[in-house]
Amino acid sequence: MARITGTWLSGPQAALPKNADGREQAYRGENLGFPQDGPGSLVGSGRRLGALMIDWVMAVGVASLITGDFFDGQTSTITLIVWFIVGVLTVTLFNFTPGQFVMGLQVARIEGPIRVGFVRALARQALLVFVIPATITDIDGRGMQDRATGTLLVRSR
Incomplete structure (x- = not known):
């Protein structure tokens, strides 16, 4: 019984992920194997x-x-459509959007240096349309869209 109630009775710090040696991760992505x-x-x-x-x-x-x-009243709808299509195409082809390229970012898969692919890019962009998944992040700073698709955003330079 103590194990079931231990995490919420011990406070929020008890729920933080631990390393193999039992200590808390020191920086974002340490448990995933990414550099600081x-x-x-x-x-x-x-x-x-x-x-x-x-x-x-x-x-x-x-x-x-x-x-x-x-x-114009149609500009907002067309803006969303253009943003969605550009996001899916550029992440599929290059692993980054134009804005991510300017900021020095790249979408990567957790499994390793493999292309994101069309299906993951489509699912990731579809979740981003709703905005809320991007605002809910885990300890590594990954939004729900990244967790759902097995991707993350890393620095490219």
């Missing part, structure tokens, strides 16, 4: 948000060119 700094390290939410803003502004610009008006 430099290329290949997991990215914080600031860079993620910056890349998203760049992608979104680019999609607004393309949608404005399509509709011919910046504040």
Whole structure:
């Protein structure tokens, strides 16, 4: 019985993941085998948000060119469609969106240096449309869209 109640009675610190030697992880991605700094390290939410803003502004610009008006009622719907299509295509082909490229980020699979692929990119982008999955993160800073698809966002440079 003590094991069942031990994690919630011990407070939130008891639920943190432990390393093989029983200590808490020191940095984001340590238990996943990723480095602390430099290329290949997991990215914080600031860079993620910056890349998203760049992608979104680019999609607004393309949608404005399509509709011919910046504040047209259809611009927001077309912006979402452009953002979705560009996200799926670029992550499938290059493992990053244009905004992620500018910010020095890359979508990677947890299994290793393998391409993300169309199905994972499609599922990841579909979850990002709802915004909420990206705001709920784990101890490594991975959003629900990354956990569901087996991906994560790492620094490329």
